Amino acid sequence: MPDVTTGDTGARRRGYLLWAVAALAYAVDLGTKLAVVAKLEGRTTVSVLGDWLVLRVQRNPGAAFGMGEATTIVFTVIAAAVAVVVVRYSRRLASTPWAVALGLLLGGALGNLTDRLFRAPGDFQGAVVDFIAVRDFSVMNLADWAITGGCALAVVLSFRSSPMTVTAGAGARAPRA
Template identity: 85%
Template sequence: MTTSDTVTDASSPTRRRAYLLWAIAALAYAVDLGSKLAVVARLEGRTTVSVLGDWLVLRVQRNPGAAFGMGEATTIVFTLIATAVAVVVVRYSRRLASTPWAIALGLLLGGALGNLTDRLFRTPGGLQGAVVDFISVRGFSVMNLADWAITCGCALALLLSFRGSPTTGPVARSDEAEGAEGEAAA
């Protein structure tokens, strides 16, 4: 087995984990975006819809701030944080050490992109758009599916951190580097 074979074999699981991260992020993003479009079209301006009595209802509200409506005057800060999270997750995606980390970071990325889309394109726009929230849990908060993806991703990341699971492994080499090493070895 040559050095380039070893690099290719070692990077294959890393690539699969990166693809899993991207697939989960795309799914979380698509479900969030689709749910927001449906909720705005069918429920905005109407009364609440009971799902589980008064424990869980669908109620549309626009949130320019963060969780629990905090920080309404600093919407642009949340936009920048979501952008930073997306950039960091994309950078980590090339070096993921485990499937659970791919799942956690995929949920974080999909959720961050879902809320970032609202910040960019919803009124008033220009990095200050209000996020569409609609899942109201009695005594807790009104959230959207992006928020739930972020919450679940963070919970899994915390669990993995407490277990000491490494986030990243060796950096996968590009095909050009592998080709250059193969030619040098020949």
């Protein structure tokens, strides 16, 4: 529940938390991608946990599991839209867990959006750098893990009926339609 006595101060603090989580997720994703491309691209896999978890650089122009390779620009637009929606909600957050969930989602979306915008072949169609290979599952990056974690937390919060935003009666502006 929002703290009615502090007006929107609590929502503002949760907004800052969202931005901090997003910045951390983005920075860790970008840093690992830069390191992996510099040190591992073109080399054999590096075993982390036997053959269950290995590091293997793979460029992915599509979505999860390599689907949609011919529609890379669609994923670029989706990532940008997710970022805009999260930013819009960032000022009215009603709970700390929602701030963390949306921060992970924003940081991950920005991490993959950066690849789409600045990696070859460019023109909003860049391939995302994936490097965490889980046996019999997928090759992903830390942005993907942040998105997955943020979505999982959002699902749990939704099932618990935890409100995402502060309403007008709780000291913040009412959301615009």
